[in-house]
Amino acid sequence: MAWLPRSRTPMTSWRHTMSRRWTTWAACSPHWTRADMREVLEELDAWRKAGEDIAVATVVETWGSSPRPLGSKMLVTRSGKMAGSVSNGCIEGDVFTEAQGVLKSGEPKLAAYGVADDVAFEVGLACGGHIEVFIQPLGGEHERLIEMLSRDEPATLRTNLGSGETELIQGAGSDSELARRDGDWFVEPFRRQARLVIIGAIHIAIPLHRLAKLMGYRVTVIDARAKFANQERFPDADQLIVAWPDEGLRQIAVDSSTYVVILTHDPKFDLPALRSVLKEDAGYIGAIGSRK
Numbered sequence: 001m002a003w004l005p006r007s008r009t010p011m012t013s014w015r016h017t018m019s020r021r022w023t024t025w026a027a028c029s030p031h032w033t034r035a036d037m038r039e040v041l042e043e044l045d046a047w048r049k050a051g052e053d054i055a056v057a058t059v060v061e062t063w064g065s066s067p068r069p070l071g072s073k074m075l076v077t078r079s080g081k082m083a084g085s086v087s088n089g090c091i092e093g094d095v096f097t098e099a100q101g102v103l104k105s106g107e108p109k110l111a112a113y114g115v116a117d118d119v120a121f122e123v124g125l126a127c128g129g130h131i132e133v134f135i136q137p138l139g140g141e142h143e144r145l146i147e148m149l150s151r152d153e154p155a156t157l158r159t160n161l162g163s164g165e166t167e168l169i170q171g172a173g174s175d176s177e178l179a180r181r182d183g184d185w186f187v188e189p190f191r192r193q194a195r196l197v198i199i200g201a202i203h204i205a206i207p208l209h210r211l212a213k214l215m216g217y218r219v220t221v222i223d224a225r226a227k228f229a230n231q232e233r234f235p236d237a238d239q240l241i242v243a244w245p246d247e248g249l250r251q252i253a254v255d256s257s258t259y260v261v262i263l264t265h266d267p268k269f270d271l272p273a274l275r276s277v278l279k280e281d282a283g284y285i286g287a288i289g290s291r292k
Contacts, residue, residue: 037142038149038193039216040075043083044138045146053078054138055099059086060110060161060186061132068131071179071188075138078103086133087113099135108136108164134161134186141166149190152218157188192257193218194283199245199273200264201228208261209234217259222248224269245273254280262287 037044047054057074067088074084074092076099086095091113098111114130141157145168148155154172159165162184172189179188196212198205201223209219213236220239223229229240241248245262254260254277262273265288277285 037073037145038190040073040083041146041149043075043081045150047075047077047081048143048146052081053103055102055135056138056142057086057095057099057133057135058159058186058188059131060134060159061130061181063114063130069179070181074099076100076103087131091131091133095133095135098133102135102137106137108134110134110161134159136164139166141168144168145190152192154192155190157190159186159188160184161186192255195220195252195258197222197249197252197254197258197260199223199248199260199262200266200269201225201230201233202263205263206233208263210236220252223264245269246276249273249276249280254282256281256283258282259284260286264288 044054055076057076059068059070059072062068062070067090068086072084072086074082074086074095076082076096078100082092082096085092094113095111098109102109110132111134112130112132136159145155145157148168154170156169156172158167158169172191179186181187194217196209196217197220198209199222201221205221209221212219218238219234219236220241221229221234221237222241222243222245224242224244226242229242231237231240234240239252241251243251245264249260252258258280260273260277260282262270262277262285264270264273270287274285274287
């Protein structure tokens with residue numbers, strides 16, 4: 001991985017602070033769904049164009065039961081807008097208040113939430129857990145990260161929780177690497193967005209493409225028949241390719257973040273698709289077949 005030009009921005013003008021708040025975790029959704037920077041790009045783009053001052057809150061440490069995994073994000077503007085989540089609604093109100101203070105002072109802050117501090121009984125988390133949230137103003141590295149994500153380029157953002165220094169690195173490491181705390185550094189890999197490639201615009205492909213979008217995939221539909229592969233039938237598809245499967249696959253970059261399903265159940269479509277995709281490094285290849 002190579003360093004991006006001017007990617008290091010030390011922040012030595014502020015004094016690092018830690019806010020600790022302990023409470024019994026209140027009713028929150030238990031689902032570990034992550035809201036990372038990619039999921040709030042639409043709001044970020046609109047707020048940046050409107051000239052909003054924005055704070056970024058990131059879950060950087062968890063112990064025990066935690067409503068959100070590491071790297072989950074929440075955005076707060078000076079005017080009071082919010083996007084994303086760090087706890088499925090448990091501590092968002094308090095994080096919002098802390099973020100307003102960060103925007104006013106310009107100084108990042110590390111806030112901790114858990115069990116048994118009377119100071120924070122108004123803030124709730126799910127039982128037996130503890131999380132730390134790093135809150136900082138949106139900076140230059142975030143701006144460049146947003147640009148890279150909009151181009152679906154892999155990157156790694158490193159934030160020093162002691163000094164406030166941030167670094168943006170090209171590439172995101174191996175597929176198994178997740179957001180993690182590494183000493184004083186918080187490391188966030190952002191890989192290319194997972195893509196589902198559906199070959200065969202048949203009837204079951206319609207609910208499949210909708211489900212894939214709900215799960216956060218980019219969806220490409222390939223079929224040589226324009227009367228099937230069209231926007232009317234696949235309104236949520238990111239890309240529609242009217243071509244034979246092997247020709248269509250050559251128009252996209254198939255890598256380990258690409259998942260291919262072949263639904264045509266017709267040898268004249270299936271075989272060219274399989275011959276083509278088996279030469280690539282796809283993360284998953286599936287095809288409809290008989291039991292025999």
